[in-house]
Amino acid sequence: MRTLHKITSVKRKLEDELSSPWFYAVCTMGGMISAGTTHLAITPLDVLKVNMQVNPVKYNSIPSGFSTLLREHGHSYLWRGWSGKLLGYGVQGGCRFGLHGSASAQIFADMALCPFEAINVRVQTQPMFAKGLLDGFPRVYRNEGLAGFHRGLFPLWCHNLPFSMVMFSTFEQSVEFIYQNIIKKKKQDCSKAQQLGVTCLAGYTAGAVGTVISNPAYVVVSSL
Numbered sequence: 001m002r003t004l005h006k007i008t009s010v011k012r013k014l015e016d017e018l019s020s021p022w023f024y025a026v027c028t029m030g031g032m033i034s035a036g037t038t039h040l041a042i043t044p045l046d047v048l049k050v051n052m053q054v055n056p057v058k059y060n061s062i063p064s065g066f067s068t069l070l071r072e073h074g075h076s077y078l079w080r081g082w083s084g085k086l087l088g089y090g091v092q093g094g095c096r097f098g099l100h101g102s103a104s105a106q107i108f109a110d111m112a113l114c115p116f117e118a119i120n121v122r123v124q125t126q127p128m129f130a131k132g133l134l135d136g137f138p139r140v141y142r143n144e145g146l147a148g149f150h151r152g153l154f155p156l157w158c159h160n161l162p163f164s165m166v167m168f169s170t171f172e173q174s175v176e177f178i179y180q181n182i183i184k185k186k187k188q189d190c191s192k193a194q195q196l197g198v199t200c201l202a203g204y205t206a207g208a209v210g211t212v213i214s215n216p217a218y219v220v221v222s223s224l
Helices: 002-018 021-041 043-054 062-073 075-079 082-098 103-125 133-144 146-150 153-183 192-223
Strands: none
Touching: 021 043, 021 082, 043 062, 043 075, 043 082, 043 103, 043 192, 062 075, 082 103, 082 133, 103 133, 103 146, 103 153, 103 192, 133 146, 153 192
């Protein structure tokens, strides 16, 4: 009875911690930092990706696409839109993980992201449009009004909702598969380095699978 009472007490304490405002605040901050810095780091790839989607004839492969961008615009062009990636996906990550990663959380996260993405795609594909967020936001508002910031919201939902659902489910399955079939140990029996390796590999796999499934909708976002 004493052991049962102790287990129940620990379980109740854990449930209280997971439902506390502090827990969600930590998840929000973790989501903002991880999502913002990750998208910031891959800005050059994102610049190329968007241009390949908008102008596939001119940018028809990764090597030739990078060569064309560097030849026509220089190295600095590869970092166009970095502020939109850092802030926009930081906000999105904060909403998605702060609201605990569900599909409903992604809906609100994309509503927060969409204005940043509207500026970002224009900055990356139209050299003379703007340099970044500071001059991009007023220009879109002046030319298109508030509606201009959410033109791509529906295709963004079509991209990110399947991506999130596939990513989270694939991640859990990948972690379980790696421990059971590759490492052949329980998580608690592995070193911190092994656990980190499993997390990174499972995250890469989940992101790749989610991207393949959801990419067509992002082509629409870029085109809009």
